[in-house]
Amino acid sequence: MTLLKQFMDWATASNKTSSSGFYYIRPPLLSIYLIVIGIILGVSGTALYIFFARSMNQQLNHRLITLVQAAAPSLDRIKSEKRPNFDRDIPWLSFSSNSEQSLEWFDTNGQVVAKQGKYFPPLPPPIKNPENKPIFQQKEQIRSVTIPIYADGVEKNTLQLKGYLRASESLREINRTLTHLQLGLWLGGSTALFLIGVSNIYLTHKAFEPTIKSFQQLKQFMAEASHELRNPLTKINFATETLLSHPEKIRRASDLRKLIMIQSSAEQMQRLLEDLLFLARTDSMPNSNEWEGSILTLSELLLPLVEHFQALARNQGIEFQTQLLDGLAIRGDASQLSRVFSNLLENAFKYTETGGKISLYLEKSKQRAIVSIEDTGIGIAPEQVPFIFQRFWRAEQARRTQEEGLGLGLAIVEALIKQHKGKIIVNSELNVGTCFKVYLPLV
Ligand SMILES: Nc1ncnc2c1ncn2[C@@H]1O[C@H](COP(=O)(O)OP(=O)(O)OP(=O)(O)O)[C@@H](O)[C@H]1O
Ligand SMILES: [Mg+2]
Numbered sequence: 001m002t003l004l005k006q007f008m009d010w011a012t013a014s015n016k017t018s019s020s021g022f023y024y025i026r027p028p029l030l031s032i033y034l035i036v037i038g039i040i041l042g043v044s045g046t047a048l049y050i051f052f053a054r055s056m057n058q059q060l061n062h063r064l065i066t067l068v069q070a071a072a073p074s075l076d077r078i079k080s081e082k083r084p085n086f087d088r089d090i091p092w093l094s095f096s097s098n099s100e101q102s103l104e105w106f107d108t109n110g111q112v113v114a115k116q117g118k119y120f121p122p123l124p125p126p127i128k129n130p131e132n133k134p135i136f137q138q139k140e141q142i143r144s145v146t147i148p149i150y151a152d153g154v155e156k157n158t159l160q161l162k163g164y165l166r167a168s169e170s171l172r173e174i175n176r177t178l179t180h181l182q183l184g185l186w187l188g189g190s191t192a193l194f195l196i197g198v199s200n201i202y203l204t205h206k207a208f209e210p211t212i213k214s215f216q217q218l219k220q221f222m223a224e225a226s227h228e229l230r231n232p233l234t235k236i237n238f239a240t241e242t243l244l245s246h247p248e249k250i251r252r253a254s255d256l257r258k259l260i261m262i263q264s265s266a267e268q269m270q271r272l273l274e275d276l277l278f279l280a281r282t283d284s285m286p287n288s289n290e291w292e293g294s295i296l297t298l299s300e301l302l303l304p305l306v307e308h309f310q311a312l313a314r315n316q317g318i319e320f321q322t323q324l325l326d327g328l329a330i331r332g333d334a335s336q337l338s339r340v341f342s343n344l345l346e347n348a349f350k351y352t353e354t355g356g357k358i359s360l361y362l363e364k365s366k367q368r369a370i371v372s373i374e375d376t377g378i379g380i381a382p383e384q385v386p387f388i389f390q391r392f393w394r395a396e397q398a399r400r401t402q403e404e405g406l407g408l409g410l411a412i413v414e415a416l417i418k419q420h421k422g423k424i425i426v427n428s429e430l431n432v433g434t435c436f437k438v439y440l441p442l443v
Helices: 002-016 019-081 173-243 253-284 297-316 334-350 382-387 396-401 411-419
Strands: 099-106 112-117 134-140 142-152 159-170 294-298 319-324 329-331 355-363 368-375 423-429 431-439
Touching: 002 382, 019 099, 019 112, 019 142, 019 159, 019 173, 134 431, 173 253, 297 319, 297 355, 297 368, 329 431, 334 355, 334 368, 334 411, 334 431, 368 423, 382 423, 411 423
Parallel strands: 319 355
Antiparallel strands: 099 112, 099 159, 134 142, 142 159, 294 329, 355 368, 368 431, 423 431
16 A cells, blocks of 8 residues: 555656646746746836936036026117027027927016017916926927016015916927837837747747656656556456455455455555556547547436435435436447546545435536536535646545545546536535536537
């Protein structure tokens, strides 16, 4: 039994990390990796964008302040002449050649005295400005700054308000630059993500290659070892059976007990080997469908099973209810499908206590036959449901209530249903019951 346990542990490990398992974990691994890289690129790109946008906006504000302060002394002359003379009055100004900037001179009431430029904000100047600070305004892609202009008053130490000056600049250029930056960041980020993804696929493939290879060899070894163990086991079975067929020839009762133990262990091992060999075959030919041509009626296939399990139900004191719809024909292999339903029914009987109820229904839905096997047994905890089709997996509660079992039955069921292009769904509640539904395409 220890040997059997060791063999099972080894086979479990090899199954959990089987080569197909590697292929399954690659897409989620790659997705997680790309999501993390995407987040890093996204955050750095956004930070870069915010930094550039802020610095460009600060530069613009600085430009406007410089412009408006430099133009401040011209207010008096322009008020008297009603128009600016750039050649004479404003030699510091290069804005007449800068079509994005403009200047407006206002009197103390906020009425325009003169203006120069192309873009003016569609807003009145902010003349109620108790703090006398430059005031920024922004509307319709135009930013402006307004300052009040003062001169010495008639009385000593007083200032007299002369008017206001507003400098504006269109944000078109900045927005265009920022759009280009955004596009560049998007393109750069997507290209980087794509290249990282491709190189990651290549690298994980290379990294997994030796492991996949060695697990394939392990699987091959498992299949061959199972095959080789078959013959000696058959001989042990045959020998114990022969000895046990004449119990009177065995002198000591303790020898008889030992012999029965040997036989039961050998039978268990034989079952394990048969199951392992079957799974090894389906692993190597996952889509084999030699039965492609054979059509069978599901109710006829299920009847012998019903008879067998009705007898078991009587023995176990379980209520067994069946309802089979006639005439549902599917394409498949009769012995393999019998194995599917007998494995599911075996589980139902194994994990349901005396006094419980088991139902077997065969129905039709659209172009599919549905076989439901429902029990009021120990049930499966929701967090354990994803594991039940794994090889050698058994719930703790199942181990406690039923010592016998290898945890291979449902793995075989799943492989066979897949070969028959069907699907299996499980609904279960701990300590309430379990329902397996098998969907098979009708012909
Ligand atoms: N009807 C059920 N009710 C409760 N638990 C179930 C039921 N069917 C399956 N399970 C859980 O799923 C596990 C895997 O089932 P599976 O048939 O593969 O293995 P097993 O019955 O333990 O052993 P065996 O290889 O002999 O079938 C079981 O050990 C049990 O924990
Ligand atoms: Mg089982």
